[in-house]
Amino acid sequence: QQQVKQSPQSLIVQKGGIPIINCAYENTAFDYFPWYQQFPGKGPALLIAIRPDVSEKKEGRFTISFNKSAKQFSLHIMDSQPGDSATYFCAALVGGSARQLTFGSGTQLTVLP
Amino acid sequence: GAGVSQSPRYKVAKRGQDVALRCDPISGHVSLFWYQQALGQGPEFLTYFQNEAQLDKSGLPSDRFFAERPEGSVSTLKIQRTQQEDSAVYLCASSLLSYRNYEQYFGPGTRLTVT
Structure with missing residues (x-):
């Protein structure tokens, strides 16, 4: 059962554009929602994370918007650059003693120069 | 400081061989996780x-998969009698154990x- 659904599968934007990646979850026990960036041949790198008690979090050019009632969250990348071209994964975690991450299926982002 | 390191980076095994994958977590990180990443997933x-202590092994796909962390630092993931469906990237992650x-x-x- 896929507990975190991510879309779109791929995304192409021009430099300076604002790509938006969306995720929806089913398990209301999830308590932590990180986004990871992964380059080919590398492990996922933590970008930014949010908890369900806030609706938005911004770090640099990356913003998470969180809608608890809709069970959805999204990543916005402001002023995107070619160096942002990578695969992005959303994830969710229940917390407490259960600390494993449940990942979405990934979005391959290409930022054209 | 140093991040999480894994070795080997690449491993080719013939079907039926046993393999051992090593993970060195960030120093001081109490929690250690293994994940499997299939191509494009x-x-x-x-x-x-x-x-x-291995607190959760619910994600191990079969009894051919075994993991250990005997001294609470380095961990090894062992796969016995490898099958083609075991082909994937095996990721290790570490974390502090603190409230939230x-x-x-x-x-x-x-x-x-x-192969």
Whole structure:
């Protein structure tokens, strides 16, 4: 059962554009929602994370918007650059003693120069 | 400081061979996780250690998969009698164990190819 659904599968934007990646979850026990960036041949790198008690979090050019009632969250990348071209994964975690991450299926982002 | 390291980075095994994959977590990180990432997919949880105790192994796909962390630091994921479906990238992550601090830091992974 896929507990975190991510879309779109791929995304192409021009430099300076604002790509938006969306995720929806089913398990209301999830308590932590990180986004990871992964380059080919590398492990996922933590970008930014949010908890369900806030609706938005911004770090640099990356913003998470969180809608608890809709069970959805999204990543916005402001002023995107070619160096942002990578695969992005959303994830969710229940917390407490259960600390494993449940990942979405990934979005391959290409930022054209 | 040093991040999570994994070795080998690449491993080619013939079907039926046993393999051992190593993970060195960030120093001081109590929690250690193994994930499996198939090509073009998100990582999937395999198992979780807190110090030397394996608290959750619900994601291990079969009894051919075995993980250990005997001294609460380095961990080894062993796969016996490898099958083609075991081909994937195996990722290790580590984390502090503190109240509501869930940040996990990943290593570069070991790409296993079973021929």
